Amino acid sequence: MDSPAVGILMGAMMVGIVFGCASLAIAERKRRSPGGFFLVGFLLGPLGILAAVLAAPGEPAPPPGMRAVMCPRCNARQNIARDQADFECWQCKLVSQTQAAYRGR
Structure with a gap:
């Protein structure tokens, strides 16, 4: 199981997770869907981060009650x-x- 394809796949997964986490962090600061932006960042890499940066800020949550x-x-x-x-x-x-x-x- 030490084939080069497994190493490439693991590397691609790690890079996807890094881009996904960066997109998630940006989206949370803008009050947007963190899960959705993680997925976009994971699948599209730098384009996901760009989408999170360019997304308009979301509406703040109303106060309790x-x-x-x-x-x-x-x-x-x-x-x-x-x-x-x-x-x-x-x-x-x-x-x-x-x-x-x-x-x-």
């Missing part, structure tokens, strides 16, 4: 209490019900 909603008029994102049924948009002042309120009817 809150959830993120979008205003239907202006698409402004805001955090409201998890059990709150309606909200007033901070940007356009529209009072709107959340999707959970629509489903509860």
Whole structure:
């Protein structure tokens, strides 16, 4: 089992893991899918790292006990209490019900 093909395969796996981990680290800092970028980095090598660098930052997670909603008029994102049924948009002042309120009817 000491053939050159096994050595080449092991080397390629190690290089893929290094590029995958680098892509994962960059994606985590940008609040993107770390697993997806690991896979892209593992399969595509330097192109995976480039994709992670060029990816737009993701949205931050809402604070504990809150959830993120979008205003239907202006698409402004805001955090409201998890059990709150309606909200007033901070940007356009529209009072709107959340999707959970629509489903509860």
